[in-house]
Amino acid sequence: MLRPYATSLVVLLLASLLSAGCASVEPDWNIEPDASSPDTDAPDSGQPDLGLPDADPTDVGEDADAAPEDDADTTEPLPCDGLCGPNEQCRDEVCVDLCDEAGFVCGDHTLSGQAVSCGSCDLGACQEGQCVDVCGEVGAECGDIYIDGTRYSCADCAGGERCAPNNLCVADQNFVDLSAGAEHTCALRPNGQVRCWGRGDDGQLGNRAYSGSQFPTASFNIDGALQVSAGNFHTCALMGDNRVRCWGLNAQGQLGTGTTNNANQPMAVTSLLDVTHISAGGNHSCARTSLGLVRCWGFNAQGQLGGGNLTATLSKINVQNQGGGNFDQVVDISLGNNHSCALRTSGEVWCWGLNDKSQLGVSGTQGATTPRQVFNLPASRRISAGYDHTCALTLDGDVYCWGRNDNGQLGRGTSGSPGLAQRVNLPADAVDVAAGWLHTCAALVDGSTHCWGDNARSQLSRASTLGDSASPISVPLLEEVYRVAAGRYHSCALSTSGEAFCWGAAENGQLGDGTQGDANNVRITPVQVAP
Template sequence: MAGAATAILIGLIVAGFAGTTGAASAAAAPVRAEVASGYAHTCAIRTDGGLWCWGSNSSGQLGDGTTTARATPARVGDATWVAVDAGTGFTCGIRADASLWCWGSNTRGQLGDGTTTRRTAPVQMGTATGWATVSTGDSHTCAVRTDGTLWCWGFNRFGQLGDGAVVYTATAPQQVGTATNWANVATGYAHTCATRTDGALWCWGDSSAGQLGLGLLSYQTTPAQVGALTSWDTLTAGHFSTCATRTDGSLWCWGENGYGQLGVTGTYRTTPVQVGTDTGWAGVRAGLDTVCAARTDGSLWCWGNNTAGQLGDGSTTHRYAPVRIGAATNWTADVAAGFHNCAFRADDTLWCWGDNASGQLGDGTTTPRPEPRQVTLA
């Protein structure tokens, strides 16, 4: 959930909670800073490839071999990682050799290891080493391989695995159709959206709040194209909503809007609606009912649910339009959003704010923070 001047921002767009990499050909990612937030835990990759996690650990989602919560970052082994994403109570990441690993809650097979056994340390997804991006939802996971194929596994009650609802739960990866030009994927609570290398956007799964962007309020069990445009770029999925940028820098959202997470006033939207008129958006990240996005000028903006101060504006007021976080102009597009939010700046410093009941802000306390605070990864 996934990962800063224009060239820097575009280069650092996160792959993740929902994957926000652009619609380009899938390929193994280089090592770079990346952050992901789950329901109450956080994981981040430093530019040296080290992976660090902290916060809630009741299901082993921190990957340290225990179920002990941590209020400060703890390193996950000594491997070199290139991508990470955090689901509700589990985590998945890709190593430098393009192997895929997952850990934490596995009640619905979301770890993809063929079981429903909880894992407190990373377990490899088979023996394949061709994984490019991964996105973790509430109880399902999807990932794109370097050959452009798309795979999903876990819970499938609403067809979020894209297989026509043939299975109810899949404990191992299964391919979504036969296309080999998938670029990026984003998983929500029970829906999935993905872009192809031609810039087309496809969604499937639950659409009870219009989160598929297909103009319907039911569900879709196989991928369906969202409109006819082929200019979609970065992509993210929240709890019951979806947001994406286009190649012209405009930002669009759709789905449930009870907290203003679509960046507009009014109720749910079943088709994409533009957020303002600005065309300088570099990347977007949604988590639960909160959304954050960076602009090409290095500013960071958030909107939606603000119950725990996760919008970073010093208040707990929900916002139906983007509100700027401070005056800094060196935020990257590598943002993680949810009840707590985190983001990297161009100087590779990591900042977190919002809910902190399980120590997910990494500052050694359980005190909520309505404004960004720096996190030390050491």
């Protein structure tokens, strides 16, 4: 409804237009409304209605009384001529960054007819407007590298590390632990990375390849590992979150993934938590939990999983006591080819699985599907299971061995029939022992290394023509050794300076020095593993 004052306004406008002969005129918006005509509409609020208009007469339409929306943009674009940066261009009064528009982060370019400089790369090279990690592409972690004659500076190593000649950051202590498989070797670095070398056709190096390496190669996506264990043809690592990853041969489910598919990169072991120690054997694996229990998986034809049966399964098996219940109070475990052993808090050693060579340390050759205590063995602090024999390091620093002795691997001065636990005659107390396939090595308190048993490929560090040795012989050129490892035909040692040395068979690169040995594919004397 038109109010009275509005009606008067309309009449005046029409009259003005008619008098002008419908000529175009500017209306006089200053016309006062007819105040004598009262506003008969109800007031809009509780205040008295003074008869004044409710809005500016120019505000017409159904939204005339609506207030502007809060988020309405009432600003006008400002002219940008002369105000844009060197990499910007003015378009529709807006400065447009040409580098951002093209998605470039580095380099000099001509974009939209204008020369621009999109910045530089802190590391690496600029290629097609993008920073490319050329160091990472060639596997260089540190130092300077040259590509097509151009020098690139890679990152600096972290504190406590140094840049090796191969442009890798290595700790001042290169390695802190090592483990030998049948024909490959793995070592743990202080930062928790795992390096493996040697035979790799089953993926046991974990470097996403099914081929070997004569140099240490990084196992993929392993960082923060606490322990590494090399089995015959597979490898496992204990991670910082107390979970386990395994890789390599998986024909018997030894990787613990619930399948029998081989893996050339680390795979998470399923249904296994809170692990504090691991061991990889012939075709099976075991883990010790924080509760002192042992869980095993993989091949079980000889009862080596310790569950009280010979049933094949891809599941994890809790090792059982002979009379039932979980086998507990375990502090260390070690696996052989078809048998397993555990060290308990009491210092007792218990073994289970195949016993055809007395590798369980009990009378007779009857195998066991649950643990049996080793006879005639003093309290021990470390154990090592070889292919068909086993050794223990006692609290007094003595080494005792039992099982197969065809090649003198028990170190008792004679070879031949298998035997129960008996002390090895060493010139000094031992600090570590490693049982390989058919030979054994020990690190002594004076820093020396001694080996005995099979010498077919110079794994005792003497010419193979000299034959086996049923008594320990000293390995030359090694000092301050505190850790030893023994594989099929090769041996390794770790010094207190973090340097690793290997000797013996080299045809698969298992010595890690970048060669396949001499003309006979062996190294009689120890060679240093490349960092």
